Structure formats: structure tokens, C-alpha cells
Amino acid sequence: ITQGNFEKLYTDVWMIIDDIDSFENYESKIDFELERATEKTKDRFVTAVMQGFSGDNPDDPYEALSDGYRIALEESFCSIDSEYKVIHYLGTYNDEDISTATVVYKDENAIIYNVTTNKKYQKNGVCKKMMSEIMKDLSSIGIKVVCVQTEQGFYTEQVYKKMGFKEIMLGIGYSK
Numbered sequence: 689i690t691q692g693n694f695e696k697l698y699t700d701v702w703m704i705i706d707d708i709d710s711f712e713n714y715e716s717k718i719d720f721e722l723e724r725a726t727e728k729t730k731d732r733f734v735t736a737v738m739q740g741f742s743g744d745n746p747d748d749p750y751e752a753l754s755d756g757y758r759i760a761l762e763e764s765f766c767s768i769d770s771e772y773k774v775i776h777y778l779g780t781y782n783d784e785d786i787s788t789a790t791v792v793y794k795d796e797n798a799i800i801y802n803v804t805t806n807k808k809y810q811k812n813g814v815c816k817k818m819m820s821e822i823m824k825d826l827s828s829i830g831i832k833v834v835c836v837q838t839e840q841g842f843y844t845e846q847v848y849k850k851m852g853f854k855e856i857m858l859g860i861g862y863s864k
Contacts, residue, residue, distance in 0.1 A: 694862035699840035703853035706833050711823040711852065714816035718781055718809055722821045725776035725788075727765055733778045734761045736785040740804025761802075764790070775825075776802075779818055781809070787818050796832040803836070803844070819851060 705711060725733040738758055764774050772794050779787030786809045790802040800822065805814045826834060836853055838844040849855075 694864055697861040697863050700837050700859040700861070701840045701845050701855055702835060702837050702857040702859065703848050703855050704833055704835045705823075705851075705853055708823045708827050708831060708834050711820065714813060714820045714851075716813035716817035718786070718812050718814055720779045720781035720786055720809075720814065720817075722777055722779045722787070722818055724825075725765075725778040729778055730762065730765045730776075732785050733776050733788060734758055736778060736788045736806070737761055737790075737802050737804055740788060740802075740806065761790075777818065777822060779805075779814065787814050789818060789822055791822065791826065793826070793829075793831055796830060797835070798826055798831045798833070799835040799837070801837070815847060816851060 723729075738761075765776070772792055775791045775793070777787075777789045777791070778785055784806070786806040788802050788804045789800055791798050791800050793799075800819075803815060803818075805818075823834065835856075836848055838848060840858065
């Protein structure tokens with residue numbers, strides 16, 4: 689699609705849950721553990737995110753991340769004086785890192801990024817269970833509204849909608 693001299697690259701879908709206490713408690717076929725990533729598990733977390741966004745589908749907008757993204761992830765573990773707080777989550781199964789998510793929050797609002805599931809564990813409810821556990825954790829620290837962002841038309845958009853996220857905004861990226 690072209691708009692003037694610009695070509696459309698993607699459409700982001702921004703979705704929210706505005707009552708996380710009503711978020712459904714999902715289970716997974718895989719009995720994995722989800723924990724907050726720490727400085728000690730930082731390298732494992734970063735590797736899992738980078739691997740989670742790599743694959744062989746050239747149409748996947750998240751098919752690969754740049755080295756700059758890896759550096760930004762590593763630096764996000766550094767303690768800085770900010771009104772925004774960051775929590776990284778790492779899911780493990782049989783000593784293998786299988787899922788990730790990052791939450792950035794302020795006051796009662798949060799956004800979830802870096803949601804990945806290792807490809808060999810996809811379609812087993814890992815993402816849904818991870819989101820349930822994250823929602824419980826966020827509720828315990830006073831978060832009320834949670835936002836996610838994904839690409840329009842991709843599998844994750846439907847997964848988030850089935851979990852109860854409501855679309856609030858579209859963002860279109862263009863290139864000249």
C-alpha cells in the first residue's frame with residue numbers, strides 16, 4: 689500500500705485490559721516456572737528474547753532483532769532513577785528458557801513487551817499461562833490497566849483478543 693511517496697510497512701495494534709483482576713487464569717500443557725529475571729539471569733533472559741524473535745518466516749515482522757535491541761535489553765537491567773519501572777519475566781521448563789516478557793509501568797498503568805515463546809513450545813498455552821501469572825504479579829503491586837502492542841493480522845493479535853484485550857489504537861509505519 690502506498691500513501692503519496694510513502695510505502696506502508698506495518699500496522700501496530702495497541703490493546704488494553706482495563707481490569708486485570710478479572711483476567712482469566714489460564715493453564716498450560718507444559719508445567720513451566722515463571723520468575724522475575726534478575727541481574728543473575730539477565731544473560732539468559734536476553735538470549736531467550738533474541739532467540740524468540742528469530743525464525744525462518746520472512747513475512748514475520750519480528751523475524752529478527754538487531755544487535756542494538758540486545759544492547760538495549762541488557763541496559764534495561766541497570767538501575768536508573770526514573771518514574772518508570774521495569775520487570776523482566778523468564779519462563780523455564782526442564783532447565784530450558786522457554787518464554788519471556790517485559791513490563792514497563794508507572795503508577796497504575798503498565799505495558800507488556802518482549803512476549804516470546806520458544807518455537808518448540810508454542811501452541812501449548814505457554815503465553816496464556818505466562819500472561820495470567822504476570823497479571824497476578826502486576827495486580828499485587830497495584831497495576832490496574834495493562835497494554836500490549838502487536839502487528840495487525842498476525843497470530844498474536846487474535847491470541848490477545850481471545851484473552852480479553854480490547855483494541856484502542858492503530859499505528860501505521862511508512863517508509864519513503
